[in-house]
Amino acid sequence: MRLKQLFSLLALLVSAQSFAVESIDNCAVGCPTGGSTNVSIVRHAYTLNNNSSTKFANWVAYHITKDTLASGKTRSWKTDPVLDPQDTLAPADYTGANAALQVDRGHQAPLASLANVSDWESLNYLSNITPQKSALNQGSWAALEDQERKLIARADVSSVYTVTGPLYEREIGKLPGTSKPHTIPSGYWKVIFINSSPEVNHYAAFIFDQDTPRDADFCQFRTTVNEVEKRSGLILWAGLPDAVQDKLKSKPGVLPELMGCQN
Template identity: 50%
Template sequence: MKKTLSSLLLIASALFSGPLLAANCVYGCPTGKSGQVIERSIYTLQNNASTKFADWAAYHVTASTIDGPTRTRTWKADPSIAASATLEPADYTDANAVLGTDRGHQVPLASFSNTSDWAMTNYLSNITPQASNLNQGPWVDLESAVRTVARSGQDVYVVTGPLYEWYFGTLPQADEAHTIPSGYFKVVITDVNGWVEASAFIMEQDMARSANFCATEVTVNEVESRTGLNIMPTLPSYKESAVEGQTGGLSAALGCK
């Protein structure tokens, strides 16, 4: 039986214990946490069997992946993950009424609406209970800003994921243990002929819908410190200080200056 390219990449990563090199990850996929890595055409993520959510998800947005037709949100458990390690649609019952949360995409559907695999963004491995005000306010504003950059012709790489720094709540109808994030990070990266620029953001679950995402910008180093991840593990060391230690790399492009 022939193995797929994705399977071979995952096997190679396990054998050599180095960063996973995937098309969705610029300068290697994040390292620092263990879990099942799922590589798909439009994103790569690492599932956490304890929290039941992805510790990180990486994706690559271009002008050709966006601006497709209106797509539906039909939620499904991830077929590549054991039932004991992920959630299923029924676990979200009454979540909005009790917690005020949406089923929030880590990899946004709108960034891949013009691809044939857009429905994979609706797998629950890519979803978390995200406060409606955050999901429909500054979070979606940042996602829209990323697509604006891609629409201009730039390839944009994004790494996103949860933070667990304080207790937010529990899904009222979930029948298995899980941990809802207290906030989220998103790192936006461009690489033009080796010239790397990045901007990182951290947003809390209790943010106001009217909040400006620009005010949440931090350094990549802060994201790494608070998550325990190495966001770009193969980034050359001589570039790290400029790219990861400073803010503002893509601020103007994202509409923040």
């Protein structure tokens, strides 16, 4: 009888854990589809799709609220414990990268925007990191992340949903500290909408080249979701009706106006 009760308790625990993962929705209108069929990981901090060939995420989706922001958290880089070590990078693999390539360990889901979630330490897993040129990482990319935090501070904004990922359109080089096969991104894209859906709210799309100058204005990299899909090979907002997708994706969106961009 006790053994039967133990199995029942274990079944309940597994069920509860499964429900907890299923109840996390960092995309709201469907996570990206297409591209790699490699491992997807769902966490409170983000949802990502890992690519074992490039060693970086195909895409990372995250959800910022007024409760997720925090500062002062440490950057302790770690290999993602969920992934096979051969499918991702380790901290030592970045040895000498800054000197050789002028790259930082660039967060895809930003630490400052999500550091108050329960699994915030996973933001420093290298599955959420790419080698991003320092000028881009500390320049217009950081400015855009700051604008996401300014959006969530608005009284009329309850959620900021973002999905971001790499582009591989030319050879950039290799990390000098690793012999693992990998591909450094040549650029990045980011698609943002506020509140519950891009269908009824503001949205924006951006594409950045890896060699973007430090003083570049992020506003000049505005684009359409169609262009992001064309260049990334992914389908975004797949949970929306096709007619709605067609209408929204061909237009640049007006959210940049709330982010300080001029027409």
